[in-house]
Each structure stands twice: as structure tokens, then as C-alpha cells.
Amino acid sequence: MGNPLEQAQLIRQLFAYIFDTDLSSVKANILHCVIGAIIYPLGYWLLLSSGWYRPPFDGWLWGLTTFVFPMGAFALISERPFLLIDNSARLSLMILIGHVLYGLALSRIYHALRASRAITGVRDR
DSSP: OOOTTSHHHHHHHHHHHHHOOOOOHHHHHHHHHHIIIIIHHHHHHHHHHTTSOOTTSHHHHHHHHHHHIIIIIIHHHTTOOGGGOSSOHHHHHHHHHHHHHHHHHHHHHHHHHHHHHHHHTOOOO
């Protein structure tokens, strides 16, 4: 069925546990891409627009949060070990680094867009 640290495998296990359905690997990968490309940046924008927390910590905190939530909570819901570190600690660390780097990149883009809007006089509603 695949490595339990593969995003598709974790999503498939979660769907099997919660909805008692078998999700294909293709659908699970598409779901992961949609979440990463649309939901993740939207959540980041909503969180920062609320003024809850600010740079320089926002990017890495967002990356850490988006690692701990799926790898921690969803793994436990799927009856897997917390953060899936039972025998794959090195791979879990690489996934953590990837999420943090993505959070940092998203932070830079967000703040660059905010700065360019301030320069052009476009206001947030």
C-alpha cells in the first residue's frame, strides 16, 4: 500500500478510518496538491490578515503547524504513531523541513505582495 509517510498513504488511511472508504492513490495525491496549493496559502492569508502573529516567525511557525497537525493529529486518528516517527524519524525530519521551507516561501510572497499593495496605494478591505 505504500510508505506510511507518503502523503497519499496517510490521506488514504485517514479516509479509510473516518469514512470507511478506500481512496485511490491518485485522488489522495490530487487532494494533497489542492490542499497545498489552495487551502494552505488561503489559511495562511486568513491567519495573517487577522493580525494574530507577525514576521519573522510567521513562516516557520506556519510550516511547523502544518507539519504537526497532519503528521501528529491525523496520524493518531489513522491509528499510526504520533508524527509517524516509529521507524522513519529521518524521513519525518525531511518532511518537517519541507513544510517549514514552504511556509517561509509563502511568508516572503505574502509580505512582498502586502508591501507592493502599500506602495501602489491599494487598500485591504
